Amino acid sequence: MIPGSILFSIGISVGFLLITGLILALLLILAEKKILNYGTCCIDVNEGEKKLQVPGGGSLLSSLAENEIFIPSACGGRGTCAYCKVQVTEGGSMISPVEEPYLGPEERKNQVRLSCQVKVRKDIKIRVPKELLSVRKYKGKLLHKRPLTYDIVELRIELLEPKTIDFVAGHYVQLESEEYDGNDRVMRAYSMSSPPSDKNHIELMIRKVPNGICTTWVFEHLKEGQEVTFSGPHGKFHLSNTDAEIIFIAGGSGMAPIWGILRDIKEKGNTRKATYFFGALTQKDLFFVDELTKLQQEVPWFKFIPALSNEPANSDWKGERGLITDVVARHMPDCSKNEGYLCGSPGMIDACIKVLTKAGMTEDRIFYDKFA
Amino acid sequence: MDQLQNMNFFVSLVLIFTSAAFTDNILLARFLGMCSCLAISRKVDTSIGLGSAVIFVTASTTALNFLVYKYILLPLGIEYLRLLTFIVIIAAFVQLLEMIIERFSEKLYYTLGIFLPLITVNCAILGIALFMLNKPYTFWQAFAFGAGGGFGWFLAITLIGGIREKTKENELPKGLEGPAITLIIIGIMALAFVGFSGMIKI
Numbered sequence: 253m254i255p256g257s258i259l260f261s262i263g264i265s266v267g268f269l270l271i272t273g274l275i276l277a278l279l280l281i282l283a284e285k286k287i288l289n290y291g292t293c294c295i296d297v298n299e300g301e302k303k304l305q306v307p308g309g310g311s312l313l314s315s316l317a318e319n320e321i322f323i324p325s326a327c328g329g330r331g332t333c334a335y336c337k338v339q340v341t342e343g344g345s346m347i348s349p350v351e352e353p354y355l356g357p358e359e360r361k362n363q364v365r366l367s368c369q370v371k372v373r374k375d376i377k378i379r380v381p382k383e384l385l386s387v388r389k390y391k392g393k394l395l396h397k398r399p400l401t402y403d404i405v406e407l408r409i410e411l412l413e414p415k416t417i418d419f420v421a422g423h424y425v426q427l428e429s430e431e432y433d434g435n436d437r438v439m440r441a442y443s444m445s446s447p448p449s450d451k452n453h454i455e456l457m458i459r460k461v462p463n464g465i466c467t468t469w470v471f472e473h474l475k476e477g478q479e480v481t482f483s484g485p486h487g488k489f490h491l492s493n494t495d496a497e498i499i500f501i502a503g504g505s506g507m508a509p510i511w512g513i514l515r516d517i518k519e520k521g522n523t524r525k526a527t528y529f530f531g532a533l534t535q536k537d538l539f540f541v542d543e544l545t546k547l548q549q550e551v552p553w554f555k556f557i558p559a560l561s562n563e564p565a566n567s568d569w570k571g572e573r574g575l576i577t578d579v580v581a582r583h584m585p586d587c588s589k590n591e592g593y594l595c596g597s598p599g600m601i602d603a604c605i606k607v608l609t610k611a612g613m614t615e616d617r618i619f620y621d622k623f624a
Numbered sequence: 625m626d627q628l629q630n631m632n633f634f635v636s637l638v639l640i641f642t643s644a645a646f647t648d649n650i651l652l653a654r655f656l657g658m659c660s661c662l663a664i665s666r667k668v669d670t671s672i673g674l675g676s677a678v679i680f681v682t683a684s685t686t687a688l689n690f691l692v693y694k695y696i697l698l699p700l701g702i703e704y705l706r707l708l709t710f711i712v713i714i715a716a717f718v719q720l721l722e723m724i725i726e727r728f729s730e731k732l733y734y735t736l737g738i739f740l741p742l743i744t745v746n747c748a749i750l751g752i753a754l755f756m757l758n759k760p761y762t763f764w765q766a767f768a769f770g771a772g773g774g775f776g777w778f779l780a781i782t783l784i785g786g787i788r789e790k791t792k793e794n795e796l797p798k799g800l801e802g803p804a805i806t807l808i809i810i811g812i813m814a815l816a817f818v819g820f821s822g823m824i825k826i
Contacts, residue, residue, distance in 0.1 A: 265702050272709060276716040287723045346734050 296342075296377040297321065302385065306372060312338070313368040322387045322483040323380065324426065328438045329368035336367045343376035389483045390414065390425075392454070394476055400539040403460040404505050405471065406445070408453060409480060416451040417485065419444065421516035422509040422593075424621070425454065425484030429469040440466040441486070443509035443595065443621065447516045454482075455512075459505035489595070489621040491517070495524060496591040496617070501580060501604050503531035506595035507540065509621065513593070514544075518551060527555040527583070531576030531600070533562040535569055557583065576600070577607045588612030594620035637768040640761070643824040644772030650748045651780040652814040653821075657748025661781050661810075662803050664742070666792075671785030675778030677739045679771065681721070682752050685714045686770025689753045690763055710753045718744045748777050780817075784809060 290308025295315065297304065306315040313329050313336050316322070327333035334354040344365055347355065351366045370376075392409040399405050411417060426439040446455035461467045474480070489509055491498070500510045510528060517524065532538050537560075544556040559572035559579040572579045584590070592608045594601050601620050608618055631639070650656050657678070664674045689710050697703050722740040726733045743749065752773035756766050787809050796805055 261702070264700060265705055268696075268700065268702055268705060269708060272712060276712060280716060280719055283720055283723055287727045345730055348734060 290373050293372050294375045295319075295372065296375070297385070298379055298382070299377075308372050308374070310372055311368050312340070312365075312370040312372055312376070312378070315372050316367065320389060321380070321385060322389065322426065322486075323367050323384065324441065324486045325368060325439060326441055327368075328436070331366055331369050334366060337364050338367045339363055339379040340365045340367075340370055341377045341379060343374050344370055345373065384486075386418075387483055387486060388414065389481060390417065392480050392482070394474060394478050394480055395453070396476055397470075397474065400457065401537055404539065405458055405460075407456045407458060407470070407474075408446075409456070409482075411452045411454070412479070417454065418451070419448050419485035420487075420490040421448050421512040422490035422621075423485040423487035424489075424509070425456070425482045426486065427456065427466065427470075427480065427482045429466040430473070432469055432473050435465045435469070438465045439483070440464075442505075443487075443489070443512070444485070445508035445511040447512055447519055449516070449519055455508075457505040457508040457511075487621065489593070489619060491593075492591060492619070494591065496589060498524060498526040499580070499584060499587065499590050499592045499608070500526060500528040500594075501531070501576060501592065502528075502595040503576060503600060504537065504596065506597075506600075509595050510593065511540065514547065514554070518547065523553045525553045527557060529576055529580050529583075530556070530558040531579075531596075532558065532560055534560055535563060535567065577603050580604065581607050581611065584611055586612055588614075590617070592618040592620075594618065633764075637764060639824055640765050640768045641772035641775070644752075644769050645776035645779065646817070646820040647822070647824055648773075649776040649780055649814075649817050649820075650752060650773045651777050652810065652817040654751060655814075656751040657746050657777055658810075660742050660746050661777075661784065662806055664739070665781050665785045665788055665806065668782060668785040668789055670739075671781045672778075673735050674739045674742065675781050677736045677743055678746065678748065678777050678781075679774035680736075681714070681718060681740075681743050682749050682774030682777070683767060683771035685710075685717055685749060686753050686756050686773070687763065687767040688717065689713060690756060690761070690766035693757065694763075706754070706757065707750075710750055714749055714753070715744050748773070780810075780813065783813065787813075 288309050292305050293308040295304040295306055295312070296302075302321070304315070304319045304321075306319065311329060313323055313325060323336045323338060325333065325336040327335075329336075331350040331354075337354075337359070340363055344363065347360070347365065348369050351369045354366060355364060367378075390411055391413040392411045395408045395410050397405050397407050422443065424441045424443040426441050428437055428439050429435075431437055442456040442458055444454050445457050446453055458467055458470050460471050491513055500513075502510050507530065514526070514528070517526070528544065530538070530544070538558055541558060544558075548554050548556045557572060557579065559574060559576050560569055561573070561575050563569045563573060587608050588611075590613060592604070592613055594604050605615070605618055605620075609615060644650075648654070651658070651661060660674065665671050692709060692713060693703070693706060697706060697709065718740050725736065725740070752770055755773075756769050759769075761769060784806065788806060791805070800808070
């Protein structure tokens with residue numbers, strides 16, 4: 253038997269902790285309702301082009317997303333990717349210490365802010381690029397997920413709602429992952445590899461990032477037939493309006509926008525000359541070689557040069573060997589009249605920019621999408 | 625102890641404040657609140673921001689906890705729950721404070737408010753609240769003790785921030801960079817603060 257006095261003191265302690273906890277929790281909930289209630293605020297986009305009524309207190313990024321305006325963001329609003337910059341001309345409040353490192357003096361003068369760090373506390377006026385207003389949220393169904401190499405898959409998605417998408421070859425969408433194993437939903441950017449003429453499908457190439465939240469979801473949880481959501485199109489990466497000869501350089505899943513652009517050029521009957529340098533480590537990192545070789549045979553304007561940097565010396569590989577930058581330098585000693593289109597990791601892009609500028613290409617003729 | 629009760633009210637407050645700030649410096653004599661100190665003391669500006677937030681929170685939570693202890697825990701005979709109760713009260717208070725600051729002063733929020741979530745888990749604040757129970761303080765004396773302890777922490781982190789800012793560019797052996805040299809700096813400062821010991825005895 254437990255003596256009554258012990259039971260009594262246990263009862264008192266438990267009761268006391270319970271009551272204190274409840275009172276404090278209640279107090280905090282009430283305080284949040286009362287103190288952090290900013291009422292309804294108005295977001296004015298591009299001087300009256302759109303006027304949104306949103307509940308105050310949220311971040312500008314999420315308030316806009318709830319109203320179907322999707323500012324690109326790769327980190328999901330944590331203030332680390334600095335993609336979600338918008339111009340806040342009125343009601344933006346102070347620059348927070350989180351934003352400081354990402355805003356240069358020119359941007360500060362233009363009132364550029366990270367929309368994920370700006371809280372909507374009063375009426376606010378913002379300016380965003382016009383094409384962002386055409387960005388929409390899409391629902392689709394995954395038709396197939398096929399492995400291209402051991403760590404890259406291709407997704408083909410049929411659009412359900414809305415049924416069609418208009419985009420320029422080279423642009424990207426933000427794929428939204430679902431919750432799994434305690435990971436929240438995140439949005440990540442992937443270039444579309446399908447040609448724009450295929451209006452009710454998109455194709456993406458996704459490389460597995462070790463411990464990546466979205467790519468792990470794609471590789472391990474996403475099943476064919478499942479519903480997926482994404483927003484888009486975004487991006488500035490697309491062919492210019494000139495006749496200059498094109499140099500494409502991309503490795504791995506960086507092929508996605510270029511595969512889209514190539515198919516687009518072919519469909520439109522353009523004859524602009526193009527060379528595609530595809531960098532990979534070994535033969536097992538190569539993919540679409542047959543398709544690209546076939547394209548090279550079909551049209552006179554296209555040349556495909558795959559290069560391997562880590563292939564064993566005694567293998568049966570007959571193509572180019574060495575770092576992609578060295579291969580480009582060997583084939584293109586003079587690039588002064590060409591345009592460069594690059595897609596890949598920041599390290600590879602910086603190295604390629606160096607090689608191209610050394611061969612005479614000016615930086616305004618080099619276009620790229622850096623995917624970290 | 626008896627002196628304290630017989631002393632002039634204001635003199636006792638000043639004495640308690642000074643002893644808590646200097647002779648019994650919470651960071652340098654008791655080595656509490658070390659984690660946020662190591663993380664934030666890189667610059668004087670941020671050290672001052674965090675330090676002022678700590679002063680404010682220690683002073684107010686020590687007073688609050690004093691009242692809770694004297695009028696709720698003691699009468700109910702459940703002093704042994706002081707640790708849990710103090711933690712919960714400090715956390716709730718800091719949350720509430722952050723909301724109020726965010727709502728009413730944007731400037732204060734960006735200089736002080738962003739440090740508040742860091743403070744919730746600062747052991748110096750809990751430490752001061754618990755040490756306060758060792759002495760038979762009255763309400764205002766407990767308040768002075770809390771404010772003094774917070775001021776001591778503020779002083780220490782600001783000084784450390786100043787030294788780190790000055791020595792930022794200095795070349796160091798690889799193994800001593802970052803937290804290692806900071807701990808050595810704190811150790812030497814603690815030695816200096818030993819000079820205050822014995823000055824005030826309460």
